Amino acid sequence: MNQIDIFKALSNETRLEILKWLKEPEKHFDKPSAHLSKNMNEKGGVCVGDIVEKAGLSQSTISQYLTMLQKAGLLESERHGQWTYYRRNETIIKELWNSLKEEL
Amino acid sequence: MNQIDIFKALSNETRLEILKWLKEPEKHFDKPSAHLSKNMNEKGGVCVGDIVEKAGLSQSTISQYLTMLQKAGLLESERHGQWTYYRRNETIIKELWNSLKEEL
DNA sequence: TATGTTAATCGGGTTTTTTCGATATGTCAA
DNA sequence: TTGACATATCGAAAAAACCCGATTAACATA
Numbered sequence: 001m002n003q004i005d006i007f008k009a010l011s012n013e014t015r016l017e018i019l020k021w022l023k024e025p026e027k028h029f030d031k032p033s034a035h036l037s038k039n040m041n042e043k044g045g046v047c048v049g050d051i052v053e054k055a056g057l058s059q060s061t062i063s064q065y066l067t068m069l070q071k072a073g074l075l076e077s078e079r080h081g082q083w084t085y086y087r088r089n090e091t092i093i094k095e096l097w098n099s100l101k102e103e104l
Numbered sequence: 105m106n107q108i109d110i111f112k113a114l115s116n117e118t119r120l121e122i123l124k125w126l127k128e129p130e131k132h133f134d135k136p137s138a139h140l141s142k143n144m145n146e147k148g149g150v151c152v153g154d155i156v157e158k159a160g161l162s163q164s165t166i167s168q169y170l171t172m173l174q175k176a177g178l179l180e181s182e183r184h185g186q187w188t189y190y191r192r193n194e195t196i197i198k199e200l201w202n203s204l205k206e207e208l
Numbered sequence: 209t210a211t212g213t214t215a216a217t218c219g220g221g222t223t224t225t226t227t228c229g230a231t232a233t234g235t236c237a238a
Numbered sequence: 239t240t241g242a243c244a245t246a247t248c249g250a251a252a253a254a255a256c257c258c259g260a261t262t263a264a265c266a267t268a
Contacts, residue, residue, distance in 0.1 A: 151214080152214070153213095153214065164215090164217080164218090168217085183215090187213095187216060
């Protein structure tokens, strides 16, 4: 858990938004994808395309942003067929919160 | 309190360090400046020169970093004679914690 | 008032970030 | 196996961040 990498990831409007959207996916991504398994739905993953549409940036940019958020540890991903679903890594986010409370 | 500006300010090793140093100034800045009023000492302000020395970067860079941290709201400054003392703005930092706990 | 000291600002070379379009990879379905 | 679709990766132009030395501004004091 590198704090600098986390802050870098969060210091971009779009990436910060993505993290917040994924806190309540059902609220921000109306259409429940048909290809989404019930299990996946419970875990709250959202596929890249839906995030691209919502963010209004290019597919390549969003894909890179998601990778960056994942490398920072804030997101985790799971591939199902041709779709990759991203969801928050709540464990790391809680850890971040604790370390900030202590150190910051 | 702009979260993006705060994250940008924190996404640099030196600036993050400065903020942490200022959490316990007496621990990280040994020499209590003679020119430091008792009142100032209680509030824990540290002058720019001491931070420059500790950080090992140029005076201009540190001055700019401090300004940036201040603009983000994380630090506050007070000028006494030819010295400017910087200290943490604990109110804002607490606000930041709360907003992160809620929104992030 | 002239000098020295502290801190802020300016201008700029270098590196990193941002964001894109094009292309590659992986997967499903006919 | 071919075509269509989702996502990842590549290469690059533009913008921003990094960090410096030089200069300016503000202040103290002799």
